[in-house]
Amino acid sequence: MAQHYELEDKDFGKLAKKMKEIAIQEMKHAEALAERILFLKAVPTTKPDSEIQKGQDIEAMLATNIKLESYAVKMYNEAALVCANEKDQISKQLFEKLLGEEEDHLNFFENTEDHVEKLGSAFIVTLAD
Ligand SMILES: [Fe+2]
Numbered sequence: 001m002a003q004h005y006e007l008e009d010k011d012f013g014k015l016a017k018k019m020k021e022i023a024i025q026e027m028k029h030a031e032a033l034a035e036r037i038l039f040l041k042a043v044p045t046t047k048p049d050s051e052i053q054k055g056q057d058i059e060a061m062l063a064t065n066i067k068l069e070s071y072a073v074k075m076y077n078e079a080a081l082v083c084a085n086e087k088d089q090i091s092k093q094l095f096e097k098l099l100g101e102e103e104d105h106l107n108f109f110e111n112t113e114d115h116v117e118k119l120g121s122a123f124i125v126t127l128a129d
C-alpha cells in the first residue's frame with residue numbers, strides 16, 4: 001500500500017496501479033486468514049510482522065517484494081501440507097488459493113525486475129504512464 005501511494009506521488013502511475021491491485025489482494029488475504037482463525041476459535045494478530053520500508057527506489061521495492069513474496073509462497077506451501085496432515089481441508093484450500101495469488105505476485109515482480117535489469121531507464125520510463 002505504501003509503495004502504491006509513493007509511486008503515485010512520483011508519477012509512476014502504471015506501476016502504482018498494479019501495486020494498488022496487489023495491495024488490495026493482500027488485504028483480502030489478511031481478512032480471509034483472520035476470519036478462518038476466528039472460526040477456529042483462535043485470535044488473529046493485528047501486529048505487522050515487519051517494518052514498512054519507506055522511500056525505496058523502484059529497484060529496491062522490487063527486491064523487497066521478491067523477498068516477501070518468495071517467503072509467502074514457501075510458507076503457504078508448508079501451511080497447506082500441515083492442514084492436509086491435520087485433516088483440515090477448508091484451511092488447506094484457503095492456503096492453496098492464497099498461494100496461487102502469491103505466485104502471480106512473485107512472477108510479476110521477478111519479470112519487472114528482469115526488464116529493469118535488461119533495459120534500465122528505457123523500461124522504467126514505461127512505468128510512468
Ligand atoms: Fe498475501
Ligand SMILES: [Fe+2]
Binds near residue numbers: 072101102105
Ligand atoms: Fe503477495
